[in-house]
Amino acid sequence: MLLQDYKVTKVRRNLCNPEWITVAAELSDDISEVFPYLNAVVKNAVYTPEAQNLNFKIDAGAISLMPREMSAGQVTCEEDAIKVLDYVKEMINDTWEKRASIIPVYERKEEIKAKDIVDFLPKTNCRDCGLPTCFAFAVALLKGQKRLRDCPALSKAEFAQDREALARLLQTVSSEEAAK
Numbered sequence: 572m573l574l575q576d577y578k579v580t581k582v583r584r585n586l587c588n589p590e591w592i593t594v595a596a597e598l599s600d601d602i603s604e605v606f607p608y609l610n611a612v613v614k615n616a617v618y619t620p621e622a623q624n625l626n627f628k629i630d631a632g633a634i635s636l637m638p639r640e641m642s643a644g645q646v647t648c649e650e651d652a653i654k655v656l657d658y659v660k661e662m663i664n665d666t667w668e669k670r671a672s673i674i675p676v677y678e679r680k681e682e683i684k685a686k687d688i689v690d691f692l693p694k695t696n697c698r699d700c701g702l703p704t705c706f707a708f709a710v711a712l713l714k715g716q717k718r719l720r721d722c723p724a725l726s727k728a729e730f731a732q733d734r735e736a737l738a739r740l741l742q743t744v745s746s747e748e749a750a751k
């Protein structure tokens with residue numbers, strides 16, 4: 572067993588969609604060794620080896636894994652978030668147990684797409700960034716035409732984890748300036 576346990580450290584409500592919450596958890600063990608194996612078995616994983624980060628979506632939410640942290644977003648209540656975190660813990664341990672039969676993928680499987688970025692944006696289409704939609708902002712980020720600081724909503728405390736996840740995700744896309 573690679574991951575013994577986790578401890579929920581933060582629960583926050585999504586301002587754009589008050590029906591959703593994001594739950595962050597501290598992990599009892601460093602899980603970074605399983606990332607290449609999860610990258611191989613999770614179809615929609617976005618792995619950023621340089622940032623030690625793996626993001627993916629499952630039916631019940633958006634998952635972000637770091638060596639000693641995980642978060643589940645776009646869930647409706649803390650009880651559902653715990654179920655998602657338990658599921659991910661089981662997935663981590665199951666993948667780790669089967670690693671001998673899995674060919675690990677140590678690189679990003681595909682380029683980051685705008686939809687990967689939109690998953691971590693506030694999704695308010697507020698236009699405060701100067702663009703008509705959050706999707707347009709995501710495209711501009713990929714092209715280096717906008718920076719994370721150009722989205723005022725991301726500077727709010729309730730979006731701190733999303734901003735951090737985006738910064739990690741964008742680290743390998745273009746210059747370091749894109750992540751600032």
